[in-house]
Amino acid sequence: MDTKNERSRRDFLGLTGKAGLSTLVASAAGINLGVIDLVHAGSKKVTPFRMAMISDSHLYSQDGHKFDLQLEDAVAQVNALEIQPDFVLYGGDIAQNGTEDQLAKGKKILANLKPKMMVIPGEHDWYLDMGAAWRGMFGKDYWSFDHKGVHFIGFNSILVKDFWTEKGLTNKQRMEAMEMLEGPIGGLWGIQAEQLEWLKKDVAKLSPDTPVVTFSHSPLWDYYPRWNFQTSDAPEIRKILSKFVNVTSFHGHVHQTIYNKIGNMTSIGAMSTSWPWPYPPVNVKYPESQQYRADPGNEQDGMGTLQASFSPNGGKAQHLPFADSLTPFLKNGIKI
């Protein structure tokens, strides 16, 4: 029996766009869908603003690939936000195989964003040429800036020690080794010594009541190391940032909604725009922050973008799924 889905992808959008649209409308009407309160992110220094996040588009070289269209949907979703974000953070893994054409395609699609964009790399962007093409297109791979009273920090969190020279691997073999999610051949990654030193200096003069927001491809906590759902030097990062009243960490890589809180750091994982990953076999502190299992027959399910607002009274992070896959916990929000 032929079971090929004859409905086109755009039909899917028509079918499932309803859920996304209702989310946006309801949000505008003041009903919190997919909202996580960042109440401690507030500070009298903060002038209200919003940001958005797009992550993990995993573009292939093929023209008209469905992931291109899904990234376009993400851009359209952010551009359609009634209250526009001041900037958009791209959370890494623009490309699937790290080739220049894939990165260039991503850059072209993301250029359609109305707000300006900040980018950090993912492992899929990096290991073909050790970030040469990526840096050529997007600049420095770690950075910080202050915006309306909040200090933002972007990390390159996917750096592993050289495992390829001694083995005599080609660039492509190195890339393929890093593309494997399970049993990572390159081992556990992190931001490494240079960025740790830079971070110490970067935050040295900030007062503890400054809200700090970090961006990294991988989570800054030990979620599931086998799939590199971790950053090896996260404990050091958290220690350096421990003087602050509130730190919020946004990350990609996990292709799923996930939430955690360690000390002063609230951690929020963004959905991908390419495909959702199953939850790994670990018990998490906040199981209610796991989205519903995606319907494989619905090519929009389990993916989306994210927006966050910041004000003197606190902040909120809101997942914006393409199709509605959020639990009541994620829809109604939580106090943190």
Added chain:
Amino acid sequence: MTTKNILKSLTGSILLTIATSAVFFQASAREPFTKEELKAQEKKLLVAVEEGYNLWHGSNPTMQNNGLACGNCHPDAAASNPQTFPKYHTAFDRVVTWREMVNWCIQNPQGGKVLDVGGPEMLAIEAYAFNLHRGLPIEPGLASRQTKPIKVDYGKGFPSKPSGIGFDTK
């Protein structure tokens, strides 16, 4: 001899017979396979599992037209849930086997050509995914739940020839 004694004697004889046959059976029994035979069987199984692992990670290009492999969405065969089949599938509107589900994934998200349901490649894929799901209870059912994920401690999840390039071979 009273009836009671007859019964007692009869019971004794039956028990003796059972005991004797058990001893006889035990004496004549042998393991169904020798250690060498079992080793050879295990080797053949692992050849299929390894081939399944490779197919799962994109070794047959006809299984896709967009670069996607099973492993993109199902690392460590997670959420492929072979232990929950046969089960109802919305796209078919009927109960399907796991092999039919694999072909559905190949044809739809991966845009590829379906495999022969009874062929060696499907068998290999099944060998890999089922192997990783060892020990999970068989729970044929509905598709709605977030199913129990599988834990893989190291390597590929099964004994395999080390690649010699690091972490995966531990």
